[in-house]
Amino acid sequence: xxxxxxxxxxxxxxxxxxxxxxRFLKLGFCWxxxxxxxxxxxxxxxxxxxxxxxVGAALVGAAAASGFLDGAAASWLYALSALYLGAEGRALQxxxxxxxxxxxxxxxxxxxxxxxxxxxxARALARPTPPRAAAPSQPPPPPRAPPPVVGFFPEAGR
Numbered sequence: 001x002x003x004x005x006x007x008x009x010x011x012x013x014x015x016x017x018x019x020x021x022x023r024f025l026k027l028g029f030c031w032x033x034x035x036x037x038x039x040x041x042x043x044x045x046x047x048x049x050x051x052x053x054x055v056g057a058a059l060v061g062a063a064a065a066s067g068f069l070d071g072a073a074a075s076w077l078y079a080l081s082a083l084y085l086g087a088e089g090r091a092l093q094x095x096x097x098x099x100x101x102x103x104x105x106x107x108x109x110x111x112x113x114x115x116x117x118x119x120x121x122a123r124a125l126a127r128p129t130p131p132r133a134a135a136p137s138q139p140p141p142p143p144r145a146p147p148p149v150v151g152f153f154p155e156a157g158r
């Protein structure tokens with residue numbers, strides 16, 4: 001069983017349209033991000049993490065070229081960055097989806113993505129839609145007088 005996070009845009013009056021654009025993100029370690037690092041970031045349009053990765057790679061490359069860092073240490077740093085992308089790649093995707101206006105709306109546990117979609121849509125369509133608030137027919141009540149002062153001074157202002 002896998003856990004899927006569901007992200008979709010908030011529907012302004014039409015929840016069915018928002019559900020059509022739902023995005024399912026399988027949580028857990030991402031082997032593609034581990035193996036293909038920057039290419040995976042480009043494929044998923046994760047520009048901020050890609051920029052950070054490129055700056056880090058440039059710094060490590062400059063340090064290795066200047067002799068400040070040996071080749072083995074540079075290789076270890078690349079391996080650590082690949083491991084980080086594998087472990088946190090899904091969190092980077094989730095943050096990007098939230099920034100793009102698709103907040104987390106549900107979490108589904110299912111065997112595969114089609115099963116997760118069926119489970120989510122069954123739950124989402126079974127929820128009753130909240131009734132629209134009717135316009136008030138009576139004016140609001142007038143504000144109440146302040147309560148009397150309690151304590152040593154029974155009259156306010158003295």
